[in-house]
Amino acid sequence: MPKTQPNLYAFPGTDALAQALRAYVIQSQNAGIERHGVFKVAVSGGSLPKTLAAALLAPSSGPEDTVDFTKWEIFFADERAVPLDHEDSNYALVKAELLDKLPTDQQPAAVHAINVEHLGDIQELADQYEQTLVASFASRDSVRLPIFDLLLLGCGPDGHTCSLFPGHELLREADAWVAPIEDSPKPPPKRITLTLPVVTHAVRVAFVATGGGKKDIMKQIFDAGEGLPCALVNEAAGDRCSWFVDEPAIEGVSFPRRAYL
């Protein structure tokens, strides 16, 4: 069977991007709720939470356009080994940008932060987070890999995603669902991350990349691209993977864009 290609959706600016991202997330949410009564979604840090908040906190235009956070089970695609109120914490960022702005009757069913008791031992931190996934997705004996309804990812200027960095041995991790990294080239060095098999096994994977600072790496990912973590996700997830980008981020990229309908 021929391999499918990722969907590349480009928008003139972040307002139009956020509008389309909202529709896509709501569609993923509704499919998840229909399948198993909840929406299991993993989010990233970096620039993503701001755009995500712009998408999700916008007023609803009708019943079809409803974000039901009470059915959301939120995980972190990667997390830095820092306290939950630290400026480097992905949890703190998502909380400040999105969760703190939700009305009391729209609090998520669950928000799975790391267990900070294990900050001093990142293997244990990763193992404990994996146990959180096991508890939510059923035991490791019964499922080979957890299947998220949606992963919301960023793309670093070096082509990293989650805390999976170019050329790092973690890209070859085939067994763990969650892995520690203690030599992240981007500070802080100690982190945990979902592994590549878990990322590419999701029902849907969405990347959000904005701004001219991303255009060189986007050319490498889409036009040259083998080996970079984001390109590996594209390759394995094919058309289950969608990119929401603004025009400056893909200036000079020749990979065909799709219209978001």
Ligand SMILES: O=C1O[C@H](COP(=O)(O)O)[C@@H](O)[C@H](O)[C@H]1O
């Ligand atoms: O370190 C990280 O960086 C990536 C990309 O961040 P961005 O600011 O370039 O969008 C992010 O997706 C990841 O969660 C974070 O830990």
